[in-house]
Amino acid sequence: MTKYNFTDVPERIKTNAIKWQKVKQDSEIIPLWIADMDFHVFPAMTEALEEFAKISVFGYDAPKDSLYQAIQDWERTQHQVAVNKEDIVLIEGVVPAISVAIKAFTDKGDAVLINTPVYPPFARSVTLAERLLVTNSLVDNDGHFEIDFDQLEKDLVDNAVKLYIFCSPHNPGGRVWTREEMVKVAELCRKHGVYLVSDEIHQDLALFGNKHHSLLAVSLDYQDFALVLASATKTFNLAGTKNSFALIPNPKLRKAFMDAQLANNQHEVSTLGFLATETALRYGKDWLDELKTVLETNINLLTETLIAQTDIKVMKPEGTYLVWLDFSEYGIDHNELGRILQEDVKLILNDGVTFGKEGEYHFRLNVATPISLLEKALKRLVKAFPKR
CATH class of the missing domain: 3.90.1150.10 (Aspartate Aminotransferase, domain 1)
Structure with missing residues (x-):
């Protein structure tokens, strides 16, 4: 029932x-x-938003410690990712976070790689930031997207790629990448000095017995060059509330990201986003x-x-x-x-x-x-x- x-x-x-x-x-x-x-x-989501509306004041709000704890608890229990409060950077959406990462870790003219086909804002974010867009085609193997790792390494090297934006799970193909595939992606980035941004907004929607492997759960060694972007919005149908989070355990990367975020005036998040995210992760x-x-x-x-x-x-x-x-x-x-x-x-x-x-x-x-x-x-x- x-x-x-x-x-x-x-x-x-x-x-x-x-x-x-x-x-x-x-x-x-x-x-x-x-x-x-x-x-x-x-x-419970509707009730939480209705209770908030009864206050009848909709001014600036700060995120509560309980929101950070809800994110930590969810990531630990659902995805085996252990992060501290300070590792979490709140931002209005994953797409804005991608733009911030591009500006934080690359300069104009630098090469940024994406696997195609992929969610359209990936390419748009790269080109609007005046970076060189490098596309690496996924291989359709009998209705199953796979990565040609030899071609991927060639594309990374030949174009002197500085940043790789990875979609995990994949949109539009629905691939839930295996741990072995995640390791191969990360090891190529480490080998060639490439920053890695893993868009994991669909992390909670692995189906049919498949398991999502968060980049930060695969190995602690990748924190020096990698970060994860996630959100409750896709999982719980909250896109209009506008909140996501970047998981950045490395202090140097986190500072660069937050500096770029502030420079873009993207450091403020909707109060409804705070509330909806915490409610979703606690009660959803x-x-x-x-x-x-x-x-x-x-x-x-x-x-x-x-x-x-x-x-x-x-x-x-x-x-x-x-x-x-x-x-x-x-x-x-x-x-x-x-x-x-x-x-x-x-x-x-x-x-x-x-x-x-x-x-x-x-x-x-x-x-x-x-x-x-x-x-x-x-x-x-x-x-x-x-x-x-």
Whole structure:
């Protein structure tokens, strides 16, 4: 028996949710794109925010010691990461933290490497900071992304890369990297003097028995050149509250990061972010456990349906609630695929090209939605893209 509500579709149009904007123009559209969930938060979260609202003062606030303790406790119990309070740097989001890290550890013109396809703000953050963007393509091995470590080392050396932004678990492919893969990534960075930023915002969403291996849990030796970025926002559907944290045990790296953060005036965090993060990490574990079961059910339904009834190739994720779909078997121009999906099928998915050149003929689908909406969307996909 389920304890929480994962079946009702929240009324998000009234909230002006970005994800649901186009539904205002066409009520038939099903939005399965931007990475937030169409699920209600757990009741204790709503209660905490309502109690805060009763104070009727919304001025500047400072993070409580209990927030830092909640982060420490969560990282230790869930990811075997031991950090002290001073190792934690609060910042409004992981993407801003990536920009801060770029400015802290590189200079204009320096090379920064990312694996593609990957979450679009990675590339955008590098280019807007006037750094040299180096892309290393992931290898699609029968629906399973892998890293070509020989090519990765060549790319690091040939371009004199100063910073590597790594996505773990991976978005959009859903890979939950193994400990051995994390070690290989870190050892290459140590060997060639490369700073390593591990974006672990999806750390809590490892599925189907897979285990997330935080970079800081793999080896204490990596603290001299590496840091981890994480947040409760993706895990608990709190993106609008704006809070994340950088885990930086090395004092020298932490000072450089915080200096760049202050220079960008990114040292202030939303009071609601403080409250939502602490509430999630203290009281959200049961909700998260149930959520992961729902996500696995939705992913299995999508995978089985599309494989059996279409020629769409599904990269079944090991984690996250995002699924990478390959429409290349249909021989349709990429832009025309996008038009068909939105105008004919009336689904909004993320355009794969925005994740890198490898995303041609691909689109990313978000399964964190009530199963009634997902079933409706799958029927439309089967009808528009039948198995030939």
